[in-house]
Amino acid sequence: MIAFIIRRLLASIPTLLAVLTLVFLLVRVVPGDPAIAILGDRATPETLAALRAELGLDRWIGAQYFDFLGHAILGDLGTSMVTHRPVWTEIAEALPHTIVLTLAAMAIGCLIGIPAGVWAALNRNGPVDVLTRLLSLLGLSFPVFVSGIFLLIVFALQLHLFPVIGNPRPGDWIDGLHKLVLPAVTLGVVMAAYVVRVTRSSMLQVLGEDYIRTARAKGVPRRAIIWRHGLSNALIPVVTVVGLYVGILIGNSVLTEIVFNRPGLGKVIVSALTKRDYTMLQGMMVIYCFLIVVVNLITDISYGFIDPRVKQ
Amino acid sequence: MSASHTLLEVRDLAKHFTVTKGFPRPVTTTVRAVDGVGFVVARGEAFGLVGESGCGKSTAARAVLGLIPPDAGHVRFAEIDVTGARGSMLQQLRRRMQIVFQDPYSSLNPRRTIGQALTEPLGVHGLARGRAARERAIALLEEVGLPPSAYDRHPHEFSGGQRQRVGIARALSVEPELIVADEPVSALDVSVQAQVLLLLKDLQTRRGLAFVFVSHDLGVVRWFCSRVAVMYLGRIVETGSVSSVFGAPRHPYTRMLRDASPIPDPAIRGQLPRIVGEIPSAANPPAGCHFHPRCPRASDLCRTAFPEWRADGDGAVACHHPED
Amino acid sequence: MTDVALSEPRSSWRVMAGRLLSDPVTLAGVILCAIVLAGALLAPWLAPRDPLEQNIIDRLAGPGSEYLLGTDQFGRDVLSRLLWGARISLLVSFLSIASAVVVGGAIGMVSGYIGGRFDLVTMQVMDVLLSFPSLILGMIMVALLGSSVTNLIIAISLTAIAPFARIARAPVLVIKERAFIEAGRALGFSHLRILLVHVLPNIVTDLLVMGTLWMATAVRTEASLSFIGLGVKPPTPTWGGMMRDGFENILDSAWLCIWPGLAILVLVLGLNLVGDGLCDVTDPKANAQ
Numbered sequence: 001m002i003a004f005i006i007r008r009l010l011a012s013i014p015t016l017l018a019v020l021t022l023v024f025l026l027v028r029v030v031p032g033d034p035a036i037a038i039l040g041d042r043a044t045p046e047t048l049a050a051l052r053a054e055l056g057l058d059r060w061i062g063a064q065y066f067d068f069l070g071h072a073i074l075g076d077l078g079t080s081m082v083t084h085r086p087v088w089t090e091i092a093e094a095l096p097h098t099i100v101l102t103l104a105a106m107a108i109g110c111l112i113g114i115p116a117g118v119w120a121a122l123n124r125n126g127p128v129d130v131l132t133r134l135l136s137l138l139g140l141s142f143p144v145f146v147s148g149i150f151l152l153i154v155f156a157l158q159l160h161l162f163p164v165i166g167n168p169r170p171g172d173w174i175d176g177l178h179k180l181v182l183p184a185v186t187l188g189v190v191m192a193a194y195v196v197r198v199t200r201s202s203m204l205q206v207l208g209e210d211y212i213r214t215a216r217a218k219g220v221p222r223r224a225i226i227w228r229h230g231l232s233n234a235l236i237p238v239v240t241v242v243g244l245y246v247g248i249l250i251g252n253s254v255l256t257e258i259v260f261n262r263p264g265l266g267k268v269i270v271s272a273l274t275k276r277d278y279t280m281l282q283g284m285m286v287i288y289c290f291l292i293v294v295v296n297l298i299t300d301i302s303y304g305f306i307d308p309r310v311k312q
Numbered sequence: 313m314s315a316s317h318t319l320l321e322v323r324d325l326a327k328h329f330t331v332t333k334g335f336p337r338p339v340t341t342t343v344r345a346v347d348g349v350g351f352v353v354a355r356g357e358a359f360g361l362v363g364e365s366g367c368g369k370s371t372a373a374r375a376v377l378g379l380i381p382p383d384a385g386h387v388r389f390a391e392i393d394v395t396g397a398r399g400s401m402l403q404q405l406r407r408r409m410q411i412v413f414q415d416p417y418s419s420l421n422p423r424r425t426i427g428q429a430l431t432e433p434l435g436v437h438g439l440a441r442g443r444a445a446r447e448r449a450i451a452l453l454e455e456v457g458l459p460p461s462a463y464d465r466h467p468h469e470f471s472g473g474q475r476q477r478v479g480i481a482r483a484l485s486v487e488p489e490l491i492v493a494d495e496p497v498s499a500l501d502v503s504v505q506a507q508v509l510l511l512l513k514d515l516q517t518r519r520g521l522a523f524v525f526v527s528h529d530l531g532v533v534r535w536f537c538s539r540v541a542v543m544y545l546g547r548i549v550e551t552g553s554v555s556s557v558f559g560a561p562r563h564p565y566t567r568m569l570r571d572a573s574p575i576p577d578p579a580i581r582g583q584l585p586r587i588v589g590e591i592p593s594a595a596n597p598p599a600g601c602h603f604h605p606r607c608p609r610a611s612d613l614c615r616t617a618f619p620e621w622r623a624d625g626d627g628a629v630a631c632h633h634p635e636d
Numbered sequence: 637m638t639d640v641a642l643s644e645p646r647s648s649w650r651v652m653a654g655r656l657l658s659d660p661v662t663l664a665g666v667i668l669c670a671i672v673l674a675g676a677l678l679a680p681w682l683a684p685r686d687p688l689e690q691n692i693i694d695r696l697a698g699p700g701s702e703y704l705l706g707t708d709q710f711g712r713d714v715l716s717r718l719l720w721g722a723r724i725s726l727l728v729s730f731l732s733i734a735s736a737v738v739v740g741g742a743i744g745m746v747s748g749y750i751g752g753r754f755d756l757v758t759m760q761v762m763d764v765l766l767s768f769p770s771l772i773l774g775m776i777m778v779a780l781l782g783s784s785v786t787n788l789i790i791a792i793s794l795t796a797i798a799p800f801a802r803i804a805r806a807p808v809l810v811i812k813e814r815a816f817i818e819a820g821r822a823l824g825f826s827h828l829r830i831l832l833v834h835v836l837p838n839i840v841t842d843l844l845v846m847g848t849l850w851m852a853t854a855v856r857t858e859a860s861l862s863f864i865g866l867g868v869k870p871p872t873p874t875w876g877g878m879m880r881d882g883f884e885n886i887l888d889s890a891w892l893c894i895w896p897g898l899a900i901l902v903l904v905l906g907l908n909l910v911g912d913g914l915c916d917v918t919d920p921k922a923n924a925q
Contacts, residue, residue: 018764026776134661137912141905143856145863145876146897149883153890164887251771255860259883269772270864273779281776285768292767377822406824419815423837432833433823479819486823 008300012293017069019289024068027282028061068282077283082275087283090268095287098264101183101256102249106242108188109195114238116192117199118231124204132196139193144252148186148259155182183260187252191245198241202234209233236306243299247292319490319522320353320376320409325385327371343595345371347546348385355489358516358523360537360554362530362569366594368546369526373492376524377409378402389490407437410483414495416475420467426453426478427463433485452481456511473504480511490522498529509536530573534558542566545594545602552627562624562634564607601632609633656917665909672903676722683716687873696889705895708881714892717873718899724867724874725903728785729854732792737847739793740800745839747801748808749831759805762798770795774857778866785868788861792854803846807839841918849911852904859900875900 043051052058056067071078077087120132142150156164162182206212207230215229250265257266265284272280327346332338345368353359361369375382378394387394389405397405413419420429430449434440440448450460456477467475476496483491493512497505513536515521527533533540534554541551542565550563561567592598598605604614611633619630657663675682684704691711699706705714747758765773777791811817812835820830861867862876863883870877875896882892 014760015764015767018760019767022764022768026780133912137908138905141852141901141908143859143863143900143904145860145879146900149879149886149893150897153886153893157886157890247767247769248771251769254771254775255863258864269775273775273864273866276779281779285772285776288769288772289767292769296767374818379818379821403824406822409822411819411822413815413819415815419819421816421834421838424834432825436823436825436829482819482823 004304005301008297012297016290016293019293020069020072020286021065023282023285023289024065026285027278028064072286077286078279080272080277080280082272082277082280087280090280091265091283091287094263094265094268097262098250098253098257098266101180101187101262101264102246102253104180104184105187105191105249105253106246108184109191109245110242112188112192113195114199114235117196117238118203118226118234120196120200121203121207122226129200132200136193136196139189140197142190143255144186144190145255145259147189148183148256151182151186152259179260179262183256183262186259187249187256190252191249194245194248195238195242199234199238202237203230206230206234232306236303239302239306240299243295246295250288250291317354318352319355319357319390320524321386321388322352322372322376323350323386323388325349325372325375325387326383327368327375327380328383341595343593344546344597345594346375346382349543349546349548350385351541351548351551353490353522353524356516356520356522357539358525358537360533360540361524361526361543362528362533362540363543364569365528367543368594369543370494372543373411373494373524373526377411377492378405379411403437407486408488409490409492410486410488412476412479412483412491412493412496414499416472416479416499417467419479420475420482422467425464425466426458426470429467429478429482430463430485433482437486439486449481449485452484453478455484455515456481457507471504472500473508476500476504476508477511480508480515484515484519488521490524492524492526494526495528496525497532498527505532512536530558530569542569545592545597547602547630549603549631550627550629552625556625556627560635562627562629562636563603563631564609564633564635565603567635568606601630609635652917656913659913659916661909662913662916665906665911665913668902668906669910672722672899672906673726675719676726679716679719679723683713683719685713685716687712687716687720688871689713696885696892698889699891706889706891708878708892709885709889714878714895717878718875718895721873721875721878721896722899722903724785724872725855725858725900728788728792728858728868729851732789732858733796733847733851733854735789736793736796736800736850737843740797741804741839741843743797744801744804745808745831745835748805749812749827749835751809751812755805758801762801765794765798766802768795770853771857771860774861775864775866778861783861783866783869788858788868791861792857795857796850796854799850800843800846803842804839807842808835811835811838845911845914845918848907848914852907852911855900855904855907 049058056064059067075088077091079085080087080090083090116132120129123129152164155161163179212225212229215225220229253264254266254269256262257264258270265287269281269284271277272284325346326344326348329343329345330340331343332340347368349368349372351359351361361372363369371380374380376387376394378387378397382395385395389409392401392405394405420426424432427446427449430452431440431445434445434448439445446463450463453460453462458474458477458481462470462474462478467478470478480496496512497508500508509532512523516523523537525533525537537554539552540554540557541548542557542563543549544565550557550561550566557566558570561570592602592605598615600616601607601610601614601619604610607614613632617632619632621628621630622634624634657666689712691707693711694702694707695709695711697707697711705718707713708717743758743762747755774791774795777794778787781787781791817830817834820834825833858867859874859876859879862874863880864876865880867874867876878896879893879900882889882894882896885892
């Protein structure tokens with residue numbers, strides 16, 4: 001098991017390096033001069049040159065690359081070109097809000113999605129199954145900003161059950177929880193729609209296996225068949241999908257944070273985008289990719305725990 | 313055998329596959345699938361290549377056709393070096409030697425009609441186009457015993473034997489001089505096997521085709537071929553005319569194979585075939601003569617030294633203690 | 637997926653279309669898509685007003701007989717803007733996914749066919765692309781390239797290339813081991829011919845089915861980018877942009893968000909239903925059940 005984890009850790013190093021390279025290339029190679037983009041067309045050649053020197057853009061591209069790589073590996077993501085604060089500080093302030101939101105959404109997604117998927121699989125082609133299929137397709141069809149706004153209109157503007165703005169008061173965790181509900185539901189419902197489908201098909205496949213038939217023939221109680229023999233095996237692909245979904249979740253969290261006006265990485269990235277804060281964007285991409293690589297790693301390792309075949 | 317009669321000449325052919333596996337200490341395993349194989353096929357001759365599955369006979373057949381590059385050795389077809397051929401030279405050679413596959417289900421593209429399968433090679437080699445190609449394809453279908461109506465159908469509408477006939481017609485479409493038949497009947501029902509074999513035999517005499525007939529079925533090889541080579545773990549252990557090799561086997565492995573294959577003669581019934589052990593992995597062949605762990609005649613010499621070739625009449629054998 | 641590639645040619649397109657439309661859920665999806673498509677194509681004739689015409693006196697008018705679905709903060713007719721906005725949604729999503737299918741499909745097909753180290757490296761690059769959150773990749777690409785319809789299409793297709801490379805590659809790995817590929821080589825066919833004539837037709841259905849589902853994603857991505865303010869520039873009407881405008885006035889004119897939201901939902905749901913139905917029809921395993 002330890003050898004397996006070490007192997008996976010080592011295997012993620014080239015991925016991380018490749019990700020860093022791609023981030024670097026995206027920002028440099030894409031047409032357009034960042035200096036002009038920041039200062040505008042009317043900037044004088046002197047100010048442009050000064051900015052290029054400040055950003056290190058006047059140096060050889062290879063030097064820029066190794067400089068970036070070296071600093072990124074040491075955790076130094078540079079200084080924001082707009083706020084002049086370290087990128088890492090800006091991100092560290094926003095990150096916990098996003099992580100709380102994402103975890104809450106994952107919990108909602110799994111708590112709704114997995115039982116509903118099992119239920120649908122057990123009632124295959126019955127009314128429950130058809131209804132689940134339709135609802136999950138509906139859920140998958142909502143861009144989160146649309147479902148977020150719709151929830152906002154119904155529950156905050158019409159019913160006044162939740163606040164319109166989700167910026168929690170620091171230290172007041174009940175207030176924080178209250179303001180977390182709508183955004184987390186917005187994100188979680190879309191994820192649940194996804195998890196339902198995977199759980200259903202995975203469960204159906206497992207229930208058709210020979211060992212389930214054997215268990216049934218041996219007279220194992222239905223409940224034990226479903227939960228012990230069925231679900232425990234059906235969960236393996238679900239774990240993968242939940243891991244893969246984190247990428248979508250991160251993208252969706254940006255939209256949710258904008259709709260509910262919550263602090264988090266979403267607001268940071270949007271302001272960096274509109275203000276053309278290149279160092280900030282670069283840093284954000286590194287952090288996002290790092291998060292996803294870490295989640296993939298956790299998924300793979302938990303796979304090793306759930307499925308004994310993986311270790312070999 | 314004079315040179316003008318020789319169509320195919322294979323010398324010291326070798327193909328090794330390497331697999332690297334394991335962490336943190338990767339282990340590289342080399343599988344010597346074909347390890348120094350040589351034989352000669354005359355024009356119009358049916359040459360058999362027999363052996364148990366995994367002995368490398370299919371790999372050798374593919375290397376002969378240039379479908380996989382050999383690691384060593386030479387293949388000469390009609391005085392032309394196949395292993396070194398590139399571009400238009402290779403294209404010409406490809407036209408002159410063809411292959412018939414074992415599995416008639418995977419050898420035809422399920423999305424293309426029989427007609428498309430037959431006319432496509434004609435177009436690629438500039439042999440015929442349009443109406444002329446269609447006529448040639450239909451003539452080919454008739455030659456292999458299929459109705460012209462097969463032309464517009466898809467492979468899934470045909471049985472295994474019929475598909476194998478289509479595969480043969482496709483190989484014939486470019487008018488080859490040599491056909492490598494890789495277990496051409498072993499995937500078919502026994503009743504269909506005979507029909508396909510008769511068709512191949514008929515084509516051999518009518519078109520003067522040479523065959524490299526790869527099979528594990530001694531009965532089929534005995535009937536179809538005039539000369540045969542017996543392969544064991546990547547090497548040929550005995551070669552000669554079918555009558556001498558199977559009539560009076562000199563290598564103990566050939567004898568074992570022959571005794572294991574059923575003979576339609578009730579008088580011989582009751583003699584149990586002496587099959588000993590299983591074929592060892594080609595990744596880790598035994599030292600000395602590869603066959604010694606299964607051989608009833610093995611001596612200490614066999615465990616250490618690989619036997620040299622001994623020419624003997626029209627055949628040859630690689631054994632320290634050949635039978636008489 | 638692999639079984640699809642290996643299956644016998646499925647029944648003709650007509651039979652398949654018949655089976656597709658006999659499923660009420662899929663039929664509903666086709667109708668939803670058809671409504672949006674008709675609205676987009678007929679926008680010049682259906683739209684009651686010029687989508688850019690501003691009537692400041694009638695700004696933020698509620699739905700009624702004068703303005704069927706109301707007006708926005710500049711007094712522009714919401715219905716007309718919705719109809720014209722459908723064009724952008726369909727154009728951007730279709731072209732971006734079409735190019736992703738072509739580019740990603742070609743990468744996956746060639747990579748799987750060549751195999752070996754080339755395949756290993758290519759797929760590693762695709763995995764890195766996949767590990768980027770697609771919406772964020774799209775946001776950054778648009779921000780760097782500048783927002784125009786072309787750049788939007790490039791950015792969205794870039795987020796979908798890696799998945800299509802994977803979708804195309806998996807069946808190719810199985811197909812290339814089949815004897816008919818080797819037969820083609822023995823017959824002297826070029827690699828290009830083998831790829832285009834013998835491999836491509838066996839994976840094209842998979843690509844088209846996934847293309848439909850991914851078009852739904854592309855519609856969502858385009859709307860999301862416009863909502864953030866990274867889409868096609870105003871005043872060109874886009875559904876995401878209309879949501880953005882409406883969101884600023886959500887306290888007093890919530891309908892401004894509801895109409896474009898529903899429009900997005902109708903199109904994405906329609907595409908998802910059709911894609912889901914296509915999956916069922918083209919998957920022999922699902923048919924057998």
